[in-house]
Amino acid sequence: MGRIRKFRRGVLRGDGVAGMLGVGALHRHRHVRRQGPVQARPGAGPLTLEIVHTDTDDPMDREINDAIDALLARMTVEEKLGQLTLEVGRWTDVGPRVEERGEEDIRAGRVGALYGVYGAEYTRALQRVAVEETRLGIPLLFSHDILHGFRTTFPMPLAQAASWDPAAVERAARIAAIESSAHGLHWTFAPMVDIARDPRWGRIVEGAGEDPFLGSVMAAAQVRGFQGDDLAAPDTVAATAKHFVAYGAAEGGRDYNTVDLSERTLREVYLPPVRAAVEAGVAAVMPAFNEIAGVPMHAHAGLIEGVLRRAWGWDGVVVSDYTGVMELMRHGVAATPADAGMLALRAGVDIDIVSDIYLGLADEVRAGRLEAAVVDRAVRRLLRLKHDLGLFDDPYRYSDAEREAASTLTPEHRAAARDLARRSIVLLKNDGVLPLPKGIRRLAVIGPLADDRRVTLGSWTGAGRVDHTRSVLEAIRDAAGPGTEVVATAGLPDAVADDTAGIPDAVALAASADAVVLVIGEPESLSAEAASRASIDLPGRQLDLARAVLDTGTPTVAVLVNGRPLAVPWLAEHAPAILETWYLGIEHGAAVADVLFGDHDPAGRLPVTFPRALGQVPLHYAHRNTGRPPAEEERYTSKYLDVHWTPLFPFGHGLSYTTFAYRDLALSARTMAPDGSLEVAVTVANTGDRAGDEVVQLYVRDDIASVTRPVRELRGFRRVRLEPGASERVTFTLGRRDVEMLDADLRPVVEPGSFTVFVGGSSRATLEASFAVVAG
Ligand code: BGC
Numbered sequence: 211m212g213r214i215r216k217f218r219r220g221v222l223r224g225d226g227v228a229g230m231l232g233v234g235a236l237h238r239h240r241h242v243r244r245q246g247p248v249q250a251r252p253g254a255g256p257l258t259l260e261i262v263h264t265d266t267d268d269p270m271d272r273e274i275n276d277a278i279d280a281l282l283a284r285m286t287v288e289e290k291l292g293q294l295t296l297e298v299g300r301w302t303d304v305g306p307r308v309e310e311r312g313e314e315d316i317r318a319g320r321v322g323a324l325y326g327v328y329g330a331e332y333t334r335a336l337q338r339v340a341v342e343e344t345r346l347g348i349p350l351l352f353s354h355d356i357l358h359g360f361r362t363t364f365p366m367p368l369a370q371a372a373s374w375d376p377a378a379v380e381r382a383a384r385i386a387a388i389e390s391s392a393h394g395l396h397w398t399f400a401p402m403v404d405i406a407r408d409p410r411w412g413r414i415v416e417g418a419g420e421d422p423f424l425g426s427v428m429a430a431a432q433v434r435g436f437q438g439d440d441l442a443a444p445d446t447v448a449a450t451a452k453h454f455v456a457y458g459a460a461e462g463g464r465d466y467n468t469v470d471l472s473e474r475t476l477r478e479v480y481l482p483p484v485r486a487a488v489e490a491g492v493a494a495v496m497p498a499f500n501e502i503a504g505v506p507m508h509a510h511a512g513l514i515e516g517v518l519r520r521a522w523g524w525d526g527v528v529v530s531d532y533t534g535v536m537e538l539m540r541h542g543v544a545a546t547p548a549d550a551g552m553l554a555l556r557a558g559v560d561i562d563i564v565s566d567i568y569l570g571l572a573d574e575v576r577a578g579r580l581e582a583a584v585v586d587r588a589v590r591r592l593l594r595l596k597h598d599l600g601l602f603d604d605p606y607r608y609s610d611a612e613r614e615a616a617s618t619l620t621p622e623h624r625a626a627a628r629d630l631a632r633r634s635i636v637l638l639k640n641d642g643v644l645p646l647p648k649g650i651r652r653l654a655v656i657g658p659l660a661d662d663r664r665v666t667l668g669s670w671t672g673a674g675r676v677d678h679t680r681s682v683l684e685a686i687r688d689a690a691g692p693g694t695e696v697v698a699t700a701g702l703p704d705a706v707a708d709d710t711a712g713i714p715d716a717v718a719l720a721a722s723a724d725a726v727v728l729v730i731g732e733p734e735s736l737s738a739e740a741a742s743r744a745s746i747d748l749p750g751r752q753l754d755l756a757r758a759v760l761d762t763g764t765p766t767v768a769v770l771v772n773g774r775p776l777a778v779p780w781l782a783e784h785a786p787a788i789l790e791t792w793y794l795g796i797e798h799g800a801a802v803a804d805v806l807f808g809d810h811d812p813a814g815r816l817p818v819t820f821p822r823a824l825g826q827v828p829l830h831y832a833h834r835n836t837g838r839p840p841a842e843e844e845r846y847t848s849k850y851l852d853v854h855w856t857p858l859f860p861f862g863h864g865l866s867y868t869t870f871a872y873r874d875l876a877l878s879a880r881t882m883a884p885d886g887s888l889e890v891a892v893t894v895a896n897t898g899d900r901a902g903d904e905v906v907q908l909y910v911r912d913d914i915a916s917v918t919r920p921v922r923e924l925r926g927f928r929r930v931r932l933e934p935g936a937s938e939r940v941t942f943t944l945g946r947r948d949v950e951m952l953d954a955d956l957r958p959v960v961e962p963g964s965f966t967v968f969v970g971g972s973s974r975a976t977l978e979a980s981f982a983v984v985a986g
Pocket residue numbers: 355399452531532739
């Protein structure tokens with residue numbers, strides 16, 4: 211890893227003479243020190259204000275910091291606060307533009323960064339105003355939410371996680387960076403690394419699901435994809451790990467709601483993916499809208515300055531979540547905008563979106579109510595990011611009209627989107643209906659989402675366009691052979707209406723066909739931000755439609771299009787086959803057709819548990835055992851009277867058109883030292899007659915410990931491709947991190963004793979072996 215950075219009380223140097231150009235010539239990658247386990251206590255009391263300033267042994271690094279300090283010394287308070295202000299653009303007939311006063315604000319040095327404004331020529335023109343018409347010529351940062359592709363829309367992040375394929379996920383982020391950077395963007399507000407265990411919460415679709423291990427792998431993959439290994443390269447963008455932290459733990463699954471959770475859960479479940487992003491060198495972090503136990507995250511000095519920066523040694527930029535600073539007043543911890551601004555700045559929120567509150571803090575600084583050093587440390591971080599992106603060297607390097615035209619929505623990018631879309635589809639059930647025979651005579655495509663292009667893109671569509679995507683119906687028509695007649699009806703007026711008028715036509719069509727593809731689920735408006743649901747059933751009258759169609763007896767494949775686990779027990783019991791297709795992006799239709807007709811074998815696996823009923827939530831595989839684990843015949847055990855305690859589909863579940871068998875699980879040793887390692891090997895064989903991918907999953911349980919441990923935790927996985935009859939020996943290496951836990955005082959420890967490993971094709975894996983951790 212990179213150089214070790216030590217933190218000390220900052221010395222604010224204001225006497226440097228190096229100018230802007232001196233800064234620009236010195237490119238350095240952003241490195242982050244890899245450290246031992248988190249030591250700081252999040253939320254533990256107010257922290258004394260300490261100016262965090264990077265000290266380094268690296269002369270080049272020191273030179274950059276000196277040059278930044280020299281620039282800082284030339285800035286007025288207003289110019290500094292301008293650097294800490296991020297203005298939001300708007301959509302117009304000619305594309306994204308700044309607000310009416312935007313250009314004037316840039317000229318006056320009131321803006322350091324812009325959001326949602328892109329286009330090579332336009333960003334170049336705005337950058338010119340910043341560089342040539344402001345007193346100090348500091349370049350602007352252009353930011354946007356690019357979560358799953360820019361123009362080439364990839365699957366939503368939850369779907370990407372279902373691929374269990376970090377290389378493909380990294381590639382998707384890489385392509386998003388190539389396309390967006392060519393449009394003048396420098397900075398994405400992604401990846402979303404929130405763990406989500408409550409399917410009511412609409413934002414579950416933006417992250418990698420319920421598991422900290424899978425979430426960490428996906429977080430790091432995306433950071434690598436966006437940032438590459440050189441932030442200053444013209445085709446990489448700065449990434450933002452969001453939302454810091456525990457946003458997914460909102461009470462009742464209601465977006466923006468209060469969070470109150472134990473410090474253990476915070477550290478075991480919610481912090482690890484952020485940590486993984488930090489270790490991957492993420493440039494920025496965005497605090498969440500929620501509070502944790504009384505402290506709103508935009509004011510949480512203990513977690514931002516304490517954990518992120520001091521304990522983890524991370525020195526990037528913290529960007530507010532939209533109106534998060536302003537909302538400190540609604541939270542009731544600040545009476546005025548100035549109070550809110552000072553609270554957030556002191557907590558370590560460096561740049562404020564939307565509200566312009568920081569811009570109004572000059573009087574507070576002059577009156578001594580806000581420490582000038584607090585402002586300076588934030589400005590330093592922003593300037594450092596601009597430096598690391600290479601903007602002082604060449605502020606126009608990302609705004610490249612030629613590259614914009616040549617590298618957007620290329621056939622290669624589309625192919626990658628199709629590949630990942632296919633990999634993200636999960637075959638939940640199949641009694642043999644799938645794949646559909648190529649020569650099928652009459653195929654009915656039914657359902658309110660069957661011919662819906664918009665739904666395929668999901669939310670946070672970047673610069674994605676509906677005219678670049680295909681609906682499932684369109685793609686099926688394209689893919690069906692000449693002998694197949696494809697007939698279609700929506701069956702319902704729309705997916706959410708309480709109206710069954712179209713069902714008789716759908717039934718007639720289904721009865722006349724040899725097979726039915728029933729495309730149902732959630733319109734994209736029911737998913738993502740501000741889209742929590744108090745029910746996770748199929749919305750509207752879609753279940754009635756499904757019952758009526760299935761009653762015809764025509765072999766039916768249910769194709770689910772949705773952004774959260776749905777409770778669909780009736781469908782799971784009665785539909786002969788179910789495909790979970792999420793929102794797959796511009797190649798959604800094509801990918802579904804590929805899988806339906808067997809041109810691609812589905813191998814996605816669930817990154818989140820599907821409950822039978824909402825009443826089971828939260829339901830996740832890595833639960834504790836309890837003193838009374840559920841037992842069928844014993845009433846006084848932990849279960850429900852009206853619903854079985856098990857999930858409808860467990861975490862890690864997914865079928866294939868072929869079958870796999872596991873054998874010869876072997877450990878390299880029976881014991882492991884706390885800092886040692888151990889190899890786990892297993893043979894996986896394709897026992898069917900088609901080629902296919904299997905996702906080999908490794909889980910670990912700490913059998914007896916000083917505090918209770920989850921019944922099993924994912925510690926490794928590998929997606930492997932196997933020809934029929936072929937087998938592969940898959941090996942995992944376990945190390946300290948895989949057996950470490952937090953003791954009763956929340957200190958990271960490895961306790962000697964017995965551990966069990968489980969290997970197989972889901973969190974229900976049954977092949978097991980034991981080893982012991984032995985001290986010394
Ligand atoms: C969302 C963030 C997003 C920001 C800027 C907020 O409402 O919570 O995830 O990055 O808007 O669009």
